[in-house]
Structure formats: C-alpha cells, structure tokens
Amino acid sequence: MADRTIAGRTGAGRSGPVARTARQARKWLAPLALAAGMLTGCAAPLRGTGDLGVIIERAAGRMQVVETTGMTQLATVDGLGDLSHASVVFSRDGRFAYVFGRDGGLSRVDLLEARVTHRVMQAGNSIGGAITQDGRVVAAQNYAPGGIRLFDAATLEPLADIPAIGEDGKRSKVVGLADLPGRRLAASLFESGEIWIIDANDPRRPQVTRLRAGREPYDGLVTPDGRWYLAGLFGEDGLSLVDLWQSPPMAQRILSGYGRGTAPLPVYKMPHLRGWAMAQDMAWLPAIGRHEVLVADPARGWNEAARVALAGQPVFVMARPDGRQVWVNFAFPNNDTVQVIDTATRQVVRTMRPCRGVLHMEFTPKGEAVWLSCRDDNRVEVYDTTSFSRLATLPADNPSGIFFTVRAQRFGM
Structure with missing residues (x-):
C-alpha cells in the first residue's frame, strides 16, 4: 500500500526510485519491528546461542535447554525416544542440537524455539x-x-x-566416531579391531581407509589440533594412535603393556576418551581396569610420562579449557566421587562427593564453572572451578549427559 501511495503522488510508477526506496526501507525495518515486538513482551527476546546447552533427562526421553550465564533452565523438549545412552552434537551456529538416542532415533532440535524440527529412526541401536x-x-x-x-x-x-563389515566379513559395532579436518571422520570397529578414516567430501559416495587398531577399540579421541586420533583398547593394555597428517595415515600402538605385572581390576563401566583430556601438552587417559590416569607425552613418541593414582576406576577424564585442571569421575562403587588433578604438579588437589551417580561433567566455554549430572539425586550441580564452591543446583529427572554449544567449534565433539 505504501508503494502505491508514493508512486501515485510522484507519478513515477510503482518501479520508480522513490518506490524502490520505500521497499528497501520496509525490507530493513521489518526485522527491527519484529525484534522490538519480541523485546516488549510479544515473544521471547532475541538471544545468541553461545552460552546455551542441553541436559539429557534419560528416563523421560526429554532434554532441558539451559544457559550457563545465569545458570538457569530455559525450556524442555520431549519426544526424543530412548535416551539411556544419548549423545549430542551441534550445528556450527549453535542453534540446532542433533540428539542420538539409544533406540536409533536421530532428532534435530531448535534450541531457540525448543522444538524438534526433524526426526528419523535410522537404526536399531545407536x-x-x-x-x-x-x-x-x-x-x-x-x-x-x-x-x-x-x-x-x-x-x-x-x-x-x-x-561396518570388517576384514573377517562380519558386522561390527561402531564406536569413537569423530569429525576431522578435511571433511573427514574417524571411527573404530569394536569386534573387528579396525580404525576407519572416512572421506565425506562427497557424502553420497564416501571413501573409506581401513587401518588395523588392536583388540576391541572402545572409544576414540581427537586432539584439539585435529592431528591425532587415539582409540582405547578394551581387549589389551595399550592404545592405538593414528597420525592424520600422514598420507596415507598409519596406526601405531602406544602405551603397550601399561598394566604389566599386576592383575587388572573389574571393569564396571567402560571408560570414555571423549573428554578432550589434552592439557599441558600431555594426554591424560583413563586406564582400563586400573585406578589410575595415564599421562602420555606426544613430543616423546607418546611414551608414558607419569601416572596419577585415583579413588576408583575413571570414566571421564576431562581437561578444563585452560588445561590447568583435569576433572575425573568414576564407575560404581565410587560414582559419588569427583577428583581434580592439578596438571602442573600432577597431584590430586581436591576430592569431592557432590551427589550420587555423577555420570557426566561439562565445563563452561572458558572453564570458570563445571556442571555435574547427578543421576541418582535428580539434579545438576554447578561448581566454581577455582574455589570448588557450589554455585547452583538445577532439578533434573535422572540426568546423564550435559552438552554445551561451545562443542560446535571444536574437533571431535
């Protein structure tokens, strides 16, 4: 209507310069008007996604959308299926969360609108x-x-x-899937003992490079620079390491026989390597069947540099973003405990018992706080990583994984 009024008065017609100016003004003012309406209470205010995250409520098939600045819950999203072993990755702008359910469901969730935009049942067990x-x-x-x-x-x-068909012609479980530089992926095949490097530049025709890993790789870690892929080996003492800068890539064994001379302890829960435990230029790795963290030195052929004795069997060994601390949680019966290692001294400097069933930990983007999921106490605890004081408690129904959008900017997450 504005275009016709202006054109009629000037005689320039609907395609005249004044009409074009009016259309341009309307084009630019419309989003501003929408934003103004949102800010005056017509809808939720505009916000960025850099401090957003999600908490998986495993028993309810639901997740919470949270923000780390005020440490509050913003919304909940239902209908995500079996989340008993759920994992999440994020779009590069941090707006969308991709939720992988144990039942094979893959859901795309809009964090700003708190709704599922797409969902597919893509497998039987994921x-x-x-x-x-x-x-x-x-x-x-x-x-x-x-x-x-x-x-x-x-x-x-x-x-x-x-x-995932190995050299023996049989199907294998896939673990340790991680993104790499060059639009590639790395994954480990548990039964067949292989590491695959997948070139996804043409995602409809991916190319696979197969490498021998060792017995029963159970998880994988990509270093922050995207150069090294490490696969833990459940079936033997040691890890498999791939130099992704080498062409073609080759796998080598490191830390072989780290448990030599002592009987392994029972393994109540599989350790995880996906904690980005690279700190002080060292790799901090959970030892299978031991109450220890292994410290490996990449500059010296990934040889063992130290061990840190712990309160129990480590599950997640996670480095604070600045690398000064490594936080560790444990399998049953020590899953009420969290220990903090000072990476400068390689000593445990704090032992905490924040709650029952600490399943996961997640640092805020710059590491001033850490969020802990307390499955058996139906809550999430937030702690200051300097004073170790509790900052906040959020109710949650059997929480497990906690994932923040800062992961979108990192390899292997």
Missing part, C-alpha cells in the same frame, strides 16, 4: 555421532546394525549407509 567440519553432514554410529549413516544436516535426508 550410541552417538558427529557432524562434519563444514556443518553440512551429520553422521550416526550404530551398534545394530553395525555401521555409519550420513544425513543432510538441514533436512536429515539420508545420504549414505556404510556397513
């Missing part, structure tokens, strides 16, 4: 996934049927299905 460097392809790692499936990140349209 334990996580990854998103490529450019944010265009989401990959799911599956137990049943064993394999990796690629999806368009915007629509969840299937792009490729890569069966």
